[in-house]
Amino acid sequence: MAYDEELAARVRELVPPGTPEMKMFGGLAFMVNTHMAVGLSGDGLMLRVEDPEEAAARGAEQMTMGERVMKGFMRVPGPVVATDDALAAWVGPAVAEAQAKPPKPPKK
Numbered sequence: 001m002a003y004d005e006e007l008a009a010r011v012r013e014l015v016p017p018g019t020p021e022m023k024m025f026g027g028l029a030f031m032v033n034t035h036m037a038v039g040l041s042g043d044g045l046m047l048r049v050e051d052p053e054e055a056a057a058r059g060a061e062q063m064t065m066g067e068r069v070m071k072g073f074m075r076v077p078g079p080v081v082a083t084d085d086a087l088a089a090w091v092g093p094a095v096a097e098a099q100a101k102p103p104k105p106p107k108k
Helices: 005-012 052-057 084-100
Strands: 021-024 027-032 035-041 044-048 061-065 068-076
Touching: 005 027, 005 035, 005 084, 021 035, 027 084, 035 084, 044 084, 052 061, 052 068
Parallel strands: none
Antiparallel strands: 021 027, 027 035, 035 044, 044 068, 061 068
16 A cells, blocks of 8 residues: 655654654554654554544544554544644654654564
8 A cells, every 4th residue: 555655754854853764564654763653554644652542532543454453553544634733743642652662672
């Protein structure tokens, strides 16, 4: 699945400078502190969230991959992040949560 290049450019302005990007899940993932903080797929975002119920109240949906529920992540449709302020309100906490986790050890 492709991702929205314009949305990707907007996310790049909100993540820390030099944040690695990886092609992942058929979209684009922004890796913060070795963890995926934000992913783009289609016209929306896949975000790391601390409180799924609060995120759902703000317009997010449960993130699934096939039949599998992705714990700790929610999908945010493009219209929910149409403004820069709305996008920042989603990306900022996702980045902070990824930064708060210990880095993953290098793969052998």
